[in-house]
Amino acid sequence: MNKIYQSRRDFLRNLAITGSVATLAASPWLGAFSNTPFKGKGPNDKVRLSVIGTGIRGRQLLRLLFTFASEANVTVSSLCDNFAPHLEEALEICHLNGVKPKTYTDYRDVIEKDKPDAVLIATPLHEHARATIDCFSAGIHVFCEKSMARTLDDTRAMYDAHIASNRILVVGHQRLFNPVYLEGMQRIHNGELGTIGQIRAYWHRNNDWRRPLPNNDMKFERQINWRLYKEYSAGLLTELMSHQIQVANWALQQSPVSVMGTASIRFWRDGREVHDNVALIYSYADGTKCIYDSMISNKKYGLEEQIMGHLGTIEFETNRQYSEKDESIKAPGIQQMISDIENKVFDKLPIGGASWVPEIAVGDQGKKIIENDQFSDTALQLEALVNFIRKGSAPEKLTKEGYNASIWTLLGENAIDTGQELKMPEKYII
Amino acid sequence: MKDIVIPAARIKKEIAAVLISLIIAFLINVYSIIKYQTSWVELFSQIGYVVFIAIIIYIISVVLRALIYIAKKVFVKKL
Ligand SMILES: NC(=O)c1ccc[n+]([C@@H]2O[C@H](COP(=O)([O-])OP(=O)(O)OC[C@H]3O[C@@H](n4cnc5c(N)ncnc54)[C@H](O)[C@@H]3O)[C@@H](O)[C@H]2O)c1
Numbered sequence: 001m002n003k004i005y006q007s008r009r010d011f012l013r014n015l016a017i018t019g020s021v022a023t024l025a026a027s028p029w030l031g032a033f034s035n036t037p038f039k040g041k042g043p044n045d046k047v048r049l050s051v052i053g054t055g056i057r058g059r060q061l062l063r064l065l066f067t068f069a070s071e072a073n074v075t076v077s078s079l080c081d082n083f084a085p086h087l088e089e090a091l092e093i094c095h096l097n098g099v100k101p102k103t104y105t106d107y108r109d110v111i112e113k114d115k116p117d118a119v120l121i122a123t124p125l126h127e128h129a130r131a132t133i134d135c136f137s138a139g140i141h142v143f144c145e146k147s148m149a150r151t152l153d154d155t156r157a158m159y160d161a162h163i164a165s166n167r168i169l170v171v172g173h174q175r176l177f178n179p180v181y182l183e184g185m186q187r188i189h190n191g192e193l194g195t196i197g198q199i200r201a202y203w204h205r206n207n208d209w210r211r212p213l214p215n216n217d218m219k220f221e222r223q224i225n226w227r228l229y230k231e232y233s234a235g236l237l238t239e240l241m242s243h244q245i246q247v248a249n250w251a252l253q254q255s256p257v258s259v260m261g262t263a264s265i266r267f268w269r270d271g272r273e274v275h276d277n278v279a280l281i282y283s284y285a286d287g288t289k290c291i292y293d294s295m296i297s298n299k300k301y302g303l304e305e306q307i308m309g310h311l312g313t314i315e316f317e318t319n320r321q322y323s324e325k326d327e328s329i330k331a332p333g334i335q336q337m338i339s340d341i342e343n344k345v346f347d348k349l350p351i352g353g354a355s356w357v358p359e360i361a362v363g364d365q366g367k368k369i370i371e372n373d374q375f376s377d378t379a380l381q382l383e384a385l386v387n388f389i390r391k392g393s394a395p396e397k398l399t400k401e402g403y404n405a406s407i408w409t410l411l412g413e414n415a416i417d418t419g420q421e422l423k424m425p426e427k428y429i430i
Numbered sequence: 431m432k433d434i435v436i437p438a439a440r441i442k443k444e445i446a447a448v449l450i451s452l453i454i455a456f457l458i459n460v461y462s463i464i465k466y467q468t469s470w471v472e473l474f475s476q477i478g479y480v481v482f483i484a485i486i487i488y489i490i491s492v493v494l495r496a497l498i499y500i501a502k503k504v505f506v507k508k509l
Pocket of ligand 1: 174
């Protein structure tokens with residue numbers, strides 16, 4: 001999803017050229033740039049951000065921040081990581097961009113000594129809740145990477161702390177800021193796809209999902225490959241599916257009512273604890289189903305969210321919309337007639353009777369949802385975050401999207417573990 | 431070399447046959463536009479196909495008329 005970065009200004013200009021501005025006006029990130037008063041920080045005050053967890057994602061967030069930092073008057077005031085090599089690499093990125101942040105190995109020092117306006121939390125999943133709640137207690141806004149937390153109770157506690165402190169909580173679901181999704185969702189919600197019966201989503205890769213250990217030293221295994229161990233992660237569910245269940249809920253404008261699932265360690269039997277092969281079905285109150293699967297031993301189908309209505313289909317990851325009308329019949333009438341006559345004259349007689357026509361997939365290539373798809377949705381999300389900080393608040397809908405996606409991801413894990421169809425327990429409903 | 435003389439009546443007959451072929455081809459196009467629910471612009475845009483079909487119809491009419499002519503000759507001689 002992260003593509004070449006265009007600044008928000010360039011992007012908006014391009015949108016204006018393609019005439020998409022009106023449809024995107026209601027989007028959360030354009031809303032962030034509206035002329036509502038600055039209740040947080042004035043436009044001339046520097047917004048100070050700290051990155052907690054400077055691993056792969058933390059450093060990616062840093063790089064994207066620097067693409068608009070001077071234009072948006074933002075700086076990185078501190079970095080925090082308990083693994084020295086990652087902290088050094090992140091510091092290097094800052095130095096290359098002329099910024100000299102303080103460095104810490106304990107996030108509590110970020111809160112007490114640096115006191116930034118907001119933190120970007122990109123630590124392993126099980127570490128999200130503690131840091132987020134402590135930041136809220138200190139009056140600091142939080143951008144927390146998805147999924148929100150390792151347990152249902154921690155997820156709820158993070159949400160409650162956000163409400164109690166009245167501080168911003170943005171969860172790292174960058175698709176919420178992705179113009180392809182914003183435009184596609186607008187069309188879905190306007191009924192262009194008709195009644196959505198099913199959403200099919202999947203994420204397939206073909207690799208062991210392991211990161212190399214420094215000097216191949218096994219003592220770093222859990223620090224580096226935390227996502228393979230149940231104590232820290234729900235594996236494919238929290239790392240990949242959480243994004244896609246968020247998309248499904250957004251498309252349907254509702255949360256599921258139940259989930260069932262099954263999973264296995266089918267291929268990568270290397271001591272990992274999380275499944276490498278998962279399949280779940282989420283049911284919604286109106287009867288819609290979201291059928292999900294993820295595996296990491298075949299990548300032919302890559303990743304996709306397919307929103308299937310009786311009038312059309314949207315495939316977000318590839319930026320395409322398809323109609324249920326047979327748009328392949330585009331040849332002029334007279335040519336169709338000639339070809340029909342030809343077929344009648346030369347085709348062999350069917351063996352199994354006229355009604356046996358296999359239902360193969362429609363070959364139609366569909367149309368792009370938006371023309372200009374060269375952008376980084378994460379950068380757009382970070383730019384919006386900075387504006388939310390200036391305004392002192394973010395749309396609650398954004399936080400709720402993240403919360404519900406995280407809760408339903410963990411309920412999916414529970415459904416797999418218990419072999420039961422599960423509903424959302426009362427205490428997690430917000 | 432001896433000049434081939436085509437009588438005026440013959441020419442008129444052939445022009446009529448060409449015109450009728452064109453009209454039939456045109457009507458086939460109208461029919462296919464209605465049947466396949468395509469655009470009426472095809473009345474003009476598919477004119478190449480119409481002419482092509484008209485030529486085929488004309489050729490068929492020539493062959494048919496020639497066959498009738500030959501058949502008639504053989505039949506009349508026998509009588
Ligand atoms: N939104 C997205 O598309 C996206 C993409 C990738 C990762 N992520 C999320 O980002 C988070 C980090 O993923 P990653 O791939 O960068 O993992 P990573 O292992 O590369 O990075 C995590 C970093 O946190 C550090 N850390 C661990 N405990 C810490 C603590 N108590 N205090 C400070 N630092 C600590 C680790 O040393 C490491 O450097 C995860 O929650 C992941 O799901 C989101």
